[in-house]
Amino acid sequence: MSKSLTLYDIPSTLLNNAWSPNGNKVRYVINYKGLPYRTEWVEFPHIEALYKKLGVQASATKADGITPHYTLPLLYDPSTGAFVSDSAAIVRYLDKIYPETPTVIPAGTDAFHYAFHEALVRSQSGALRKLVGIPATFLLNPVSEEYYRRTREANAFGGRKLEDVSPKGEDRKREWARVKEDLGKVNAWYGKGDRYVMGDTVSYADFTVSASILWIRTVCGADSEEWKDILTWHEGRWGTLVKDFEKYETVL
């Protein structure tokens, strides 16, 4: 294939714009597969209009189970004319349509990948969301930050400002310890000395883990105390993983 894929993703004030962990999961995979692509940046409040302009159905619904939930990343593949949203669905699509590229969900591991995602999400206490997810908001462009605040502060935080929900001082230390504990549960799944979930074989599960860790580096910064701390956790597993995949972070 020669036509570039389009990856619709949420921009930020960061140098390379890349901000969203879900966007980064897909970007990792596209780069790993060596597929040509370009990113189209779409601010939070413009996502719904984009879907409507493109005539694409939302693949998810909001909590009520009815209202369409328009999310990024969204992939457009000009070779097939397909639009695919939801990072896990995008990755499965790419494995299927481009079998000549390295597979990220090896045969027989599809259900395991769904369960892995479930386990990964459910093993997290929410500490990472508080410690990293909230300050991440402040890296959005103003139009997205305003939108994010307006929708999240009202719904998820009962009217409290994000700044007030963000843990500080001793609270922050306690939450940080919980992040380590949460990652310790994930660490315990790995085989002794294994670099990846499947041992020596890279799979999508690794990219999902790495995108969560990359999120910490993105928000706290590579020079932060937090990042330096993580590099020492669990025999350096997390730093090694992100380092291994650094070459697939390229934003085009």
Next chain:
Amino acid sequence: MSKSLTLYDIPSTLLNNAWSPNGNKVRYVINYKGLPYRTEWVEFPHIEALYKKLGVQASATKADGITPHYTLPLLYDPSTGAFVSDSAAIVRYLDKIYPETPTVIPAGTDAFHYAFHEALVRSQSGALRKLVGIPATFLLNPVSEEYYRRTREANAFGGRKLEDVSPKGEDRKREWARVKEDLGKVNAWYGKGDRYVMGDTVSYADFTVSASILWIRTVCGADSEEWKDILTWHEGRWGTLVKDFEKYETVL
């Protein structure tokens, strides 16, 4: 190998004694591997004494993280002299020591199996525990039932009798609907038309799912409304699975 493994398991008033889902997981695997074994039945209040008599360390601790938690199943392998407790550890042991038998945790899926277990446990709301776990108690022999009641009624149920915690009438219907919903989440992980977690390949993940479903048949009975209902759920996935593995239920 010619020497029989010993599987220490909890007995019940049922015809073949087999009662424990964790015991059944290991039994499935031993039979699937075609390894000779015999079961040694040990009542709940005698488990700790058994460990001490055998000079075996507990592999788990109670909630305080210190007090040893003596659990069954426990496996004794006379060929190596090893005692192994915890069903997941036993199965991994058997895969390693008897590589000439069918592997249940295929290469590269070890971490996936840990995550699968985590996802399976965490995707359950507790409805199955209430609806099936509580009446299961009444199938224990008196000495175990008394012990189970004494320890569980005091700790987990705040002094309430198991009979009073067991949902009835409309409550029961609601909880049963939740069991279906919980299993629906697990069903969604499977590939379309796939019989097993890994597609055509049987793995330990299938035995763990099947042991949960078998638990329902064991407690409610194969002629119960509940069991007939389950056979219709999710395109018959659960009934098919238990039926497929029926030949590995053999209690020796």
